[in-house]
Amino acid sequence: MGARGGAGPGPSREHASPTANRNHHDPGDGLQRMNRAHRTRGSSARGHDVVTRHDGVVTPYRSQLLDGGRNVVLQDLCANDFADRLALAFDHVALREVLNALDPPNARAPDCSRPVWPLVGG
Template sequence: MLPRRALRSLLVAVTALLGTTLLASAAQATDPVDAAKALAAPGVPGANDWSCHPSAAHPRPVVLVHGTFADGTVNWVAAAPALAARGYCVFALTYGAQAGVPVLRAIGPVAGSAAQLSTFVDGVLAATGASQVDIVGHSQGGMMPRYYLKFLGGAAKVHTLVGLAPSNHGTTLDGLATLATQFPGATDVLNSACPACVDQFAGSDLLSRLNSGGDTVPGVSYTVIASRYDEVVTPYSTQFLSGGGVHNVTLQDLCAADISEHVAIAFDPVALHETENALDPAHASRTTCLSHG
């Protein structure tokens, strides 16, 4: 039997290799569904049923986009089954691997990650027969799709973008360092091999280009859900968007007792209920502290 340290190193290496292999498979696939499947997050309850066809009640598939250092599996263990139970076709990807960095995801350049999202959305549309998707993203996953919408033709393929604690106007190094402490090894990556971290610094070239000329693009509905207790994307008001079709929500205005911060908002039942309202405004109900998805 291998020594514990050697076994751990082997597992880390295999995980990194698997992530790199999946991204390479997605790049090489010629069928859009196969390319999307190569990016799909494994083992997410309620997500990535490629035989799912949207209903008349919920005609658009929901694509879930995780945040920095996380992946599509851990980020959506609460939201994916809740949305699936309401009758949505739900899909979750894992994106943003960086060569030589094991385990951690959503650390590659934001522009490259947006291209992976484009590949994933095309596959979801091909598999489901839908003409558009809705996107729900957390942290970087709420900001990065805006690059896809603005620069990669995504606006025609996306009806609604919901951002949970999105890094729309950037954060400070301290904020990303705070987040890094919650993921083993992430602090070292932040210091040396996380282009996405640099892209999310307030005033970065990428954010300056993304927000130049306005925060939104025509035809897309935007909802931003932020928490006053966010310790990563600060101040929390920088998460909000300006422009047509925007609905900005502060979690504590819905439930003053809600103390969810940057990570917890992705699992928060109040935030999930407000997300469901954004996805289906015709059947929206008042979000309160008693809301539970």
């Protein structure tokens, strides 16, 4: 049902909140704010971003990378990692990268012998 009871998509953007309109028209605004916040934390703070080239929500995928810190693209680690945004929570390569970031002295290479599939992970 549309915004006025007819068929079609929901409410148009002009009926959305001002914040939603601003974010829609300037997709980099939120990322710019995060970059500024990251830079103000000081040199001891490091960001760690784990992203997938197959992200269908945040496009292009590179737009989610923050300035500074470590940016990891899963497919750069394992070519057979086909995880999309939904599969990231079940992606053993992403998990290994997070564990490595939390405990650098005990970091290990991810197991790239097992593929990671869209939607279901692995």
